[in-house]
Amino acid sequence: MIEIKNLRKSYGRLEVIKGINLKIEKGEVFCLIGGSGSGKSTLLQCINGLEPIQAGNIIVDGINVHAKETDLNKLRQKLGIVFQQYNAFPHLTALENVALAPRLVKKIPKAQALQLAIEHLEFVGLGERANMRPASLSGGQQQRLAIARALAMKPDYMLFDEITSALDPELVGEVLDTIRKLKASGMTIIMVTHDIAFARESADKIAFFDSGLICEVGDARQVVNEPREERTRQFLERVLH
Template sequence: MIEIKAVRKSFGAIEVIRGINLTIERGEVLCLIGASGSGKSTLLQCINSLEPIQGGQIVVDGIDVHGKSTDLNKLRQKLGIVFQQYNAFPHLTALENVALAPRVVKKMPRAQALELAREHLDYVGLGARADLRPAKLSGGQQQRLAIARALAMKPDYMLFDEVTSALDPELVGEVLDTMRNLKATGMTMIVVTHDIAFARESGDRVAFFDRGTLCEVGPAKQVINEPREERTRQFLQRVLN
């Protein structure tokens, strides 16, 4: 599991995460919702140790993420992360992009890495586009490429940071379908999203963030349909209306 214990994070004098406690169980899909700047994306980066924390502790499968002796390269193999921006290498084909990390990080032989990459491109529906470079792919296809690239490292957990927010509306569905398929395999997922319908239908739990605090967390349909906190209610009314 992932345990977040009294975590605090600041950028200079600005505290963006204020003592958050949260546990994510194996096999769970947790959706993080809230206004921009509420700390959701920063928390994902803290979980993956892309950002340091100023207080508290984050533990992944018993490993202290920010411990001085923690092997971050080994830890990050447990944690796949997909961002808003696709960040594919433009000079490599889709197949080469997905095969790169297994070859470099896991020292996998080239032929084996390419076979693995093809399997993951097939999984996200890009098998027919394996030999294309990213510039020849649509935004939705590039985002699915990013998911395939993360999955190729065989992570135990997947972190998604607003992966559909930069896409044209007609491309959002194909990415969300890929995430739904991933949920069906039992993958543990933490999803930062502005798509309330996806959070309600595909999340096991929803956590509402407000100004760096965890305002409310509970079963997805309960939090979205019948929020207990007034601040959650106000946010959802504004977003849904």
């Protein structure tokens, strides 16, 4: 479980997260929606320990992410994160990209790491492209490669930061299909997305962010179809029509 308590995050005088509370249960798909600059992506980076916080706590499986004694490198093995940018090593094949972190971080023998990489490339539908370099892959394929790289570390949680926003519309579906497969496998997922239809159909819960605050959180279909808060309703009317 991930529990966020009274979290505050600032950049200088600008407070971008203003005392939020959230709880994500194991096995849930939890989508974060809201306008640009509302604090969604920053929250993911705080959960992963990539950004320091000013107040509050983030607890992952009983571990306080931002406590001084926490080994962040060890904790991040529980928390796979995928960004809009693919961040693959251009000089390595897809197979080598996926096998790299298990070899370097987990000290898995090369042959075992390569076998692990093949399994994860097949999971995301890239088994036949294992020996291709990233530049030879489409944007959707490169994003699925990024997902395979994160999965190869066998995380307990996957964090996705607007992973379809940089893709051409026809490539979005293949990435979202991979997310559905992950959901079916029981993976806990926290996903920042602008794809409201996908969030409604695939998420268990949705939180609507506005100006660093959570205006509404609840069952995915309820939040999208019957929002309780006027600010949520205004946002959804603007993005869905």
